[in-house]
Amino acid sequence: MTGARRTFEDPAEFKDAHVTVAGLGVSGVPAAKALHQLGARVTVVNGPAGDRQQAEAAELEALGIAVRLGDADTLPAGTELVVTTPGWKPSSPLFAAAEAADVRVWGDVELAWRLRGPGAAPWLAITGTNGKTTATRMLAAILTAAGLRTAAVGNIGVSLFDVVLGDPEGPRPPYDVLAVELSSYQLHWAPSVRPHSAVVLNLAPDHLDWHGSMAAYAADKGRIYQGNQVACVYNTADPETERLVREADVEEGCRAIGFTLEAPRPSEFGVVDGILVDRAFVEDRQHQAQELAEVADVRPPAPHNVANALAAAALARAYGVEPAAVREGLRAFRPDAHRIEEVAVVDDVTYVDDSKATNTHAAEASLVAYPSVVWLAGGLAKGAEFDELAAKAAPRLRAAVLFGADRAVIREALARHAPQVPVVELERTDTGAMSAAVGTARDLAQPGDTVLLAPACASMDMFTNYNQRGDMFAEAVRALPARTGQAGDQGAD
Template sequence: MTGPVWTGLPVAVAGLGVSGISAARVLHGLGALVTVVDGGSGPGLEARAAELRALGVTVRLGDGDSLPEGTRLVVTSPGWPPSSPLFAAAEAAGVEVWGDVELAWRLRAPLASTGEPAPWLAVTGTNGKTTTVQMLASILTAAGRRTAAVGNVGVSVLDAVLAEEPYDVLAVELSSYQLHWAPSLRPYAAAVLNLAPDHLDWHGSMEAYAADKGRIYEGNVVACVYNLADPATEALVREADVEEGCRAIGFGLGSPGLSNLGVVDGLLVDRAFVPDRDKNAAELGSVADVHPPAPHNIANALAAAALARAYGVDAAAVREGLRAFRPDAHRIAEVGVVAGVTYIDDSKATNTHAAAASLAAYRPVVWIAGGLAKGAAFDDLVQGAAERLRAVVLIGEDRGVIRDALARHAPDVPVIEAAEGQTGAVAMTEVVRTAASLARSGDTVLLAPACASMDMFTNYGERGDLFAAAVRELANS
């Protein structure tokens, strides 16, 4: 659906959040008859609704279940689960449901230079998506391409495809939610970084979650990039329907085999996108070019490099882009060294898979963990990290689940529960001082909670900011 077909087309937009508002504005600008539906109410939503109504968009609050009469297309915000009654009503009426990514894909315009829309280099996975996409954008920029990190990070995907000055290529972060609602998406090349149980309440099962992640490989043109350390990602490649000539490219932390990227003597090495790859390899940089050089971050860098190489970027630009990149706040960020103890903020580690990657980067560790567990089990995480733990400081509503896993798998590790009944800065000050009392010079105090934050903090960002502030206060005391 492009061009004049939009004029007068009745479209329902599900959700009055950021992506819903963006979709409503774009569709209205195309001439569609837009109705935004949202089951919520309150002053914040009313203010957003008033802005859209001023443009001529119909907004219906307090009822997100019913399909507006005459609707020919539903465009949904990513967070709406497939089980929503609105989508059942749409299916019964024979109405398609798209996400914001699908809408953006359909609205891509040809570039004057090629006559084709800008290619998408897409990334998904349970963890590491944002960092990898930002690394990829840094590499593409170093190669002289006009690009942006888009999707769940940076520029919205709709804004990117409709930008007044077109992008040459897009580095696109995609969640399982977005992939679920993007049936016609066909990236130029794509990567699945890893797979671990997450958002199962939304998808209904691990199988459904993995299947939605695997959609990113459909129709790939040049390369399906997968994680050699995670067989589930390779299985998704095997199941994908791709363009003829598209290759499976693995990445991992060991010496690379044929058609893979890996690490040899501290160097990042490509044996996939080189002539005579059975005999030759290309040096893309070194482990020291990756910031921080934690194992999972090196894997992220290799995945980003694989996508860039699939697009045709030379080795020098990969090195330059990785050297220039710095991760966002709250992603394994060093916030201070006090009395020989290093304090690391990985507040973004909101699930067990992310926390496991963070814990694997340090030893010995005083681990700060806990919050809202979202139904997760912690036995595998604790069992894998037990030998690295100096001590554990537990916080948050679901601390008991982690405490029980520690009792089973790390019974000799000291465990202290802190900040019971407290929130915000007061809580974090106590937590940091408790951790400091357990640490020795040379240790790392690691905030990698493996849980969501909303029981004690506004979000993971506030949790990380308050951790850094408490470390600074400790240094000055």
């Protein structure tokens, strides 16, 4: 195409266009393939490459896609559009070069949105500092129970391109509606996305090194509400999420719908006597409430997970799902591993793996779910402060076992706010430290206690990722011999 600058409003404009994809991985590889499928001339740029990146590069090069490893700062000549994967910071030199050349930068989610085509399935979108994946999978389970053709996609690890473009060798899968998890990174680069309905589950400081400030982080999260058609769902316990709704530019008639762990007011979802109820999508919300499910139908029924269920139910009801499907979907849902996962009960002490709690907000949600806890925590703090967490956890702590590079930061916070709590620090930083931590926790625990792995930190100082950390915790727990009676594994439902 020559002459006028391409707008890329029509997928046909991608034919022979020079498009640069920033990054490989679970987002970059599908984006490059999708663009190649549309006839674009694609160049993928990436930083230093390990074995995985080399293999991904070879896969793309076999299709005729150019890959440039080790030089991620220079804009390839002739680039007309940059499509970035989520992890690339806005301050990256590549984007400065694109701006200087008057080249637009889209995220992979923005590209997928623009490629949907007429009659595409609407998006029910979910973001938040914690709980995104769980709430998205809950929503997909509810939609499936309602008989709708759906998929949980996006930041959850399933590429949006797989559902937008389908298999190039076969027909496009017909979806009715999509449950879409979106991270703050993805939302930053997705100015055009307009969901049917959306929710910000919660907001707490996270990824501030990427966004630059809490205000910028919140603003990117708030993008999910832009252009909502039916419902902007927010957390009544988190005023910042309601503020984002108030500031959003939505379609006429779109409603603000709150969710709460208390009895709901009109236009809210909440809990009454152990029942999840809808007081928003009923004929007379001033005087009526629709029963949806029981708290016992939510697995696990920890408070923050009940909040996830209410948010998922609100989005499903905004789409018109009947109450019975909400109950059926929540009963069918099974949480992912390492998310408040009960590993075993040994000598009347319950061992719970919440290795996914990689920040203070997530760890707090875990800690408040149990009355008496021996807390396993530590790792890479990412600059977080622990005073508020230590103060809130103090009444529930039997003891704490700390490990990892930044354990001292947690120890100091506990000393200030929970001086009565016994604290054991483990100096070893090899992966075998987890077995030692579990053994120490066992010695500190009493019958009825919960030994909780909720590290409040990233894992990469000692482990490959939070999955390995959780796996090693479970392995160490299952190796514990029972002092009295028999040890029993009770896997999470």
